[in-house]
């Protein structure tokens with residue numbers, strides 16, 4: 554029987570492409586989504602691409618839905634070989650403009666949701682003495698940026714979680730892999746952008762800087778040549794190679810920035826890179842300081 558893999562957040566973007574790609578490579582794919590209204594469209598795309606997907610409801614913030622999806626999959630296939638923790642939301646805005654409730658919601662999906670789904674599949678993988686748990690982190694899990702402090706915090710948290718979990722479960726035959734994509738054009742940058750209410754308010758002291766940061770981000774998205782399929786290919790590799798690495802980066806620019814951080818002295822990198830990022834946002838109104846935007 555083909556290996557089975559469960560993917561969270563498969564209604565759009567990277568998760569959707571991973572589901573289609575892995576199915577085309579012969580995996581038995583359980584593509585899950587929190588809102589099943591997207592199921593017909595995904596089935597239609599799968600049919601168009603000549604593959605078959607099992608689509609199940611799963612909201613990573615709802616334990617009952619996680620347990621039900623895992624139970625269904627185990628009943629159908631006898632176990633779970635792979636889990637791709639892909640589902641995630643964004644939250645954009647300068648820190649002072651983020652409400653605690655928004656940050657908690659972000660952590661619920663991006664961190665606690667990942668932990669809950671992982672907790673649900675681990676007993677099955679332990680029993681089998683094999684399995685792969687993938688965490689879709691980000692270059693934002695390796696380096697901070699402005700306007701995304703909370704999002705980066707969730708991805709940094711995933712990095713620590715993945716690194717520690719890997720040490721705990723590798724002796725049991727279960728491998729943990731952290732996948733770190735750079736910027737890729739998906740719904741994340743349009744309908745699922747996740748701009749905080751406070752950041753969208755012209756009265757915010759950071760409003761002008763945030764708007765400029767968003768323009769810069771959009772330019773990076775437009776200039777990015779990394780595609781959802783690049784991530785899918787990496788995920789396939791992480792699921793199939795005999796001895797997977799702990800981390801895989803996806804995208805040339807992301808790899809370059811992280812390599813620079815690793816190889817040049819930390820102080821130099823921080824001075825240089827952070828200065829460049831800050832200047833890009835503050836340069837258009839050089840003398841502007843927080844509190845002076847309005």
Ligand SMILES: NC(=O)c1ccc[n+]([C@@H]2O[C@H](COP(=O)([O-])OP(=O)(O)OC[C@H]3O[C@@H](n4cnc5c(N)ncnc54)[C@H](OP(=O)(O)O)[C@@H]3O)[C@@H](O)[C@H]2O)c1
Pocket residue numbers: 561562563564565566567568586587588611612613614639640641642662666689690691692733734735736737738739740741745
């Ligand atoms: N695109 C990038 O530039 C980029 C770069 C690095 C890392 N990433 C990471 O890659 C992953 C996928 O992002 P994407 O670019 O494909 O964005 P996306 O198109 O917005 O996809 C996110 C997916 O997560 C789902 N989701 C959100 N909350 C959920 C919940 N509580 N339970 C289940 N599913 C939920 C969304 O479902 P709905 O359709 O119902 O909202 C959607 O299918 C995320 O973890 C993201 O942080 C993206």
